[in-house]
Amino acid sequence: MQWSDEAIVLGVRRHGETSVIAEMMTRAHGRHLGVVRSGRSRTMQPVLQPGNSVEVIWRARLDEHLGEFRIEPLQLRAGRLMETATAVYGVQAMAALLRFLPERDPHVHLYEMLGVILEHLEDPRDAGELFIRFELAVLEDLGFGLDLSRCAATDITEDLVFVSPKSGRAVSRDAGAPWADKMLALPAFLGTQASKAADQQALFDGFRLTAYFLNRHVCEPRGLQLSSARDGFVQATLKALAAIPPSEMTA
Numbered sequence: 001m002q003w004s005d006e007a008i009v010l011g012v013r014r015h016g017e018t019s020v021i022a023e024m025m026t027r028a029h030g031r032h033l034g035v036v037r038s039g040r041s042r043t044m045q046p047v048l049q050p051g052n053s054v055e056v057i058w059r060a061r062l063d064e065h066l067g068e069f070r071i072e073p074l075q076l077r078a079g080r081l082m083e084t085a086t087a088v089y090g091v092q093a094m095a096a097l098l099r100f101l102p103e104r105d106p107h108v109h110l111y112e113m114l115g116v117i118l119e120h121l122e123d124p125r126d127a128g129e130l131f132i133r134f135e136l137a138v139l140e141d142l143g144f145g146l147d148l149s150r151c152a153a154t155d156i157t158e159d160l161v162f163v164s165p166k167s168g169r170a171v172s173r174d175a176g177a178p179w180a181d182k183m184l185a186l187p188a189f190l191g192t193q194a195s196k197a198a199d200q201q202a203l204f205d206g207f208r209l210t211a212y213f214l215n216r217h218v219c220e221p222r223g224l225q226l227s228s229a230r231d232g233f234v235q236a237t238l239k240a241l242a243a244i245p246p247s248e249m250t251a
Contacts, residue, residue: 001067004057005029006074008114010095012039012048022048022069023095024056025114030105031098034058034069047071049078051091051118077118085236087121090131092229097138100218107141110134124240128203129189131233135210136190144168144217148190151175160191163209184209200241207234 007024010031015021020039024032034056039048047054053075060067081087094114101107113134120126139145145168150157152169153176162176162183163169170191176183186209187202198206211226219225 001061001063001065002057002059003029004055006111007032007054007056008111008118009048009050009052009054009078010098011050012036014040020048021066022071024054024069025095025098025111026056027108027111028106029058030107031101031103032058033103034067036069036071044071046076046078047073049076050095051078051081051087052076053115081118081121084122084240086124086127086233086240089229089233089236090117090121090127093131093227093233094134096227096229097135100138100142110137110141113137124237125197125244128206128237128241129198131237132190132203132206132210135214139210139213139217142218144213146170146213148186161186165212168213184212200238203238203241 005026005028007026010023010025012020012022015035018040019035019037021033022036022039024034026032036044036048038044048071052073055072055074057070058067059070081091094117098110098114101110113130117127117130117134120130136146146163147169148160148163150170151160151172152164152167154172156172159173160170161173162171162180163186164171164176165182165184170186171183185205187198187205189198189202190206211230214226
């Protein structure tokens with residue numbers, strides 16, 4: 001068995017004296033593990049850092065075997081990703097989210113989204129919004145997608161400001177007003193009429209929204225918790241965004 005593919009490194013763990021087991025998010029073969037011989041060498045260690053893009057060749061005698069990777073670097077962005085807290089935590093948090101998905105199950109759009117986010121993690125104005133959309137996409141692929149396009153009560157598509165915690169559907173301001181204290185806030189940047197970048201409050205609402213449904217549908221049924229890296233990313237992003245003068249916020 002053999003195939004080749006583009007991949008993004010999610011993590012590695014030691015395997016024997018000189019090798020590692022590498023975890024990759026591949027374009028066409030999903031999240032995939034494989035042994036990298038001499039993966040702890042001075043040559044391979046800089047390549048096998050989370051966030052780097054590589055070309056992989058996977059070989060095994062049978063498809064169900066762990067198999068081995070041969071690695072060629074494509075884009076080594078790990079050094080840059082180590083420069084900010086949002087990037088350090090963001091890489092780890094997205095890897096943890098991808099581990100909710102079955103191994104070797106293709107998710108091409110998540111691979112592409114991951115690559116885009118990795119190019120914007122240093123800027124909290126982009127990183128927060130992209131990360132929340134990534135979490136929504138993971139929920140969708142797990143079968144728990146939210147419907148934020150129209151009001152669950154009236155079917156209108158305007159003035160959507162709430163999300164029902166029961167149905168995961170958007171609710172308009174007027175329809176949801178009587179139960180506002182029980183609703184989740186729908187940040188404007190996720191709405192159908194989004195027109196400007198998210199501010200600190202909008203990102204806080206977005207993180208709270210996705211955390212609620214990830215916990216309810218994914219973590220609690222499996223006896224798991226959201227990763228501590230996600231908490232670190234949320235705090236680092238909100239802190240960095242608060243430090244940006246309002247005049248520098250882009251529309």
